[in-house]
Amino acid sequence: MRTSGVWRSVAAATALAALAVVSGCTIQPAGPPGTSPGGSPPAGSPPAGASSSAGESSPAGRSPGDAKPPGSAGQPAPEVLWSPGDRGGDVRELQARLRQVLWLYEGPTGTYDASTVYAVKGFQGKRGLPKTGTTDSVTWQRLLGMTREPGKWDLYASGGQPAAKPDPRCLTGRVLCISKTSRTLRWMIDGRTVSTMEVRFGSQYTPTREGVFNVYFKSRHHVSTLYDSPMPYAMFFSGGQAVHYSADFAGTGYYGGSHGCVNVRDEGKIAALFSQVRDGDKVVIYW
The missing domain is CATH 2.40.440.10 (L,D-transpeptidase catalytic domain-like)
Known part of the structure; x- marks a missing residue:
């Protein structure tokens, strides 16, 4: 009779299953990372192709663990340096540099006006930055890298300089x-x-x-x-x-x-x- 052979097969299968449990392995073919035995996602996992973080997807070529650009989810937004209504020498320099790259044709005036907002938006959009119209640290650094230090009369090309002490x-x-x-x-x-x-x-x-x-x-x-x-x-x-x-x-x-x-x-x-x-x-x- 073959009874003893059948029992030996059953015993061997049982022992192999027990060994798999102890070692943390499975005896089924491995599917893609993060799937359950047989290739099915574990219960509660997001659908295939979705990010592990709800509402986010990883940009092409960047793994979820890579650093994200400033202003993206999980990253602080860049500091705003100047915005509409601001006045002063720093705004005058911003306008002078925007003139150098032909995004502003009037001024500098020293006042962050509608023309300056329009110029900043254009500069940002051309370089793939958020078109906010405000000048943040990222926009400013990009502009600095493309322009030279304005001279005195670059800053006062449209006037506004204080009068000298009288002779x-x-x-x-x-x-x-x-x-x-x-x-x-x-x-x-x-x-x-x-x-x-x-x-x-x-x-x-x-x-x-x-x-x-x-x-x-x-x-x-x-x-x-x-x-x-x-x-x-x-x-x-x-x-x-x-x-x-x-x-x-x-x-x-x-x-x-x-x-x-x-x-x-x-x-x-x-x-x-x-x-x-x-x-x-x-x-x-x-x-």
Whole structure:
């Protein structure tokens, strides 16, 4: 009879199963990691292809244990440095750098305005960053890596610089006190500043003269006979050089220059100045 052989087979199978339990193994073929014997997911596990964390999936090429980019789930959002409504020198530098990469065409103004928000969003979107319009630490570091340190007149390309201290020669009488250092004009009477305005000067080859002069001729609608260009509110002080309004200065800022005249960019301010200045008033141009 084969009874003894059957019992021996049963006994061997029982012993093998017991050994498997003790060693933590299974005798069935192994499925993919994380599956139960036979290839089925353990009870309560997420479906195949889902992340082990509810609501998340691992980006391509990154395992769940890898570091996630700033701002993603489980990571702190980058620090916000400047946002709409902020003012100051840091915002002015941000705007100057955005001008360098052609995302901002006006300013700098030193005020985080709608144009700045639009420029920041464009810069962020182009580089795959969240388009928030606020400047966070990640956006700022990316911008720093693509730009150079702005110079003084990059920061004040559209004006806004403080006026320099008046030259001592400006402290008596009626004076157009003009500083090449700060690019400003102070209209002063007996040491008191009546008004200030931004100005620009001649280029390297047609420099504005320095020294003490006097207004000798005024012409409201003057046109240059040498360059055939308009010189509204012209107040001549030395040969063909005059203080006058410049539409080009108003439009392009300090990215241009005059042929030696002192250009004023604010038409309203020079119109008021023109009405107050008299022939013989002093003009002081200094560094």
